[in-house]
Amino acid sequence: MDQPTVGILHPGSMGAAVAACAATNAAEVLWCEAGRSSASAARAAQFCLTPVAELAELLDRSDIVISLCPPAAAEDLAHDVAGHRFTGVYVEANAISPERTQRIAALLEPEATVVDGGVVGSPPVGGKTPTLYLSGAVAATTRIEALFAGTATRTAVLGTKVGKASALKLAYASFQKTSRVLVALAIGMAREHGVEQELIEVASKRTNSYLSEPQYVAKTAARAWRWGPELEEAADALAAAGLPPETLRAAASTLARWHEVKDDGELTLTDALDRLAQP
Template identity: 85%
Template sequence: MDQPTVGILHPGGMGAAVAACAATNAAAVLWCEAGRSTASAARAEQFGLTPVATLPELLDRSDIVISLCPPAAAENLARDVAEHGFTGVYVEANAINPERMKRIAELLEPAATVVDGGVVGSPPVRGKTPTLYLSGPAAATARIEDLFAGTAVQTNVLGTETGKASALKLSYASFQKTSRVLVALAIGMAREHGVDQELIEVAARRTDSYLAETQYVAKTAARAWRWGPELEEAADTLAAAGLPPEMLRAAASTLARWGDAKDDGELTLTDALNRLAQP
């Protein structure tokens, strides 16, 4: 089968790295320069992606489009793609709840074929091997498996039902992200009373305790701008299932206190806790 041309919307930290893996089995991987930041342009260049001037040009040239953007932008982006009349395979790989996933599929079908996707793990750089979970029409998910064959992005097809991949992604994110918010709150409480080092020592006696991994507090703060909206999506998923969403909404609200720490790689534990205590 001929190698497909792939479009990535948009080359953020995850999107650019995933797109670079797709380039292994693609004729070209395109990204749209219009309205993107200098940081996006630098990432796209670093990963060898091909720039195009406009979204219509990207859609006209692409056989497969992969959407990896902040959750809040997912539907508007899909709407823009649908308005252009895209007829290829659209991989909705954002951290959105299953109901939103189904609405996006309805926007794009039947002109396009929609695949539900969810990335679990860190961006595929420096030896990291995330898994892209997929659900949707069998022929389309098989094309995405072929696209990432032999790359650092592993694929796992969950079936043909739209929403399964999104549900798995958010189920995992609910635990993984909220538990790290709780770490920050626990250490912040202990620090206020001068027993933070003792708390960490207690936690270190246990195996696999997030509470002993204090380096993740600053990393969580730097990622809060992405994680908060993702947990809101997960909370909506809980509510739709008749389960209480309040804990995840509270975690999202806590993350909002770190909104101005976006991607700050220099942040320390002390900085992060100070911002948490004094927004």
């Protein structure tokens, strides 16, 4: 099979790194400059992605399009793509609910073939090897497996039903990200009473407890702008399954207190906890 041309929407920290993996088995990987920030341009250049001026050009030239963007933008982006009547394979790889993924599939098909995707793990740089879980038509998921064969982005196919990959991603995220939020709350409460070190010592006696990693609270705060909407999506998925969503909505509300420290790599544990304590 000829090497495909791939388009990435949009090259964030995960999207750009995943796109760079795709470049191993692609003829070219494109990204659209229109409306993107200088940070996006810098990431795209770092990973040697090919810029195009407009979305229409990216869609016209691409055999496969991968959508990796903030959850809130996923459907608007899909509407833009649908407006151009894209006819290739569209990988909906955002952290959104299965129901939203299915709406996007209905929007883009039958012109395009939609593959449901969910990335579990850190961006594939510095030795990290995330897994891109896939569900959808066999011919399409086979093409995506081939695209990432031999790269740091592993793939695993969950079946043919669109929604399975999204469900797995959100099920994992609902525990992982909420657990990090609970760590911040527990350490914040302990600090108020001067027992944070004792709490960490207690937690350190248990295997792989997030409570033994207080340094991660600052990273959680810096990522809260992305994690909050993801937990809202996971809450929607719980509600759709007849399960109580309140815990995840509460975690998302907690994360909103860190909205002003978006991607702040200099944030300390003390700074993060102080901000969390502000109404």
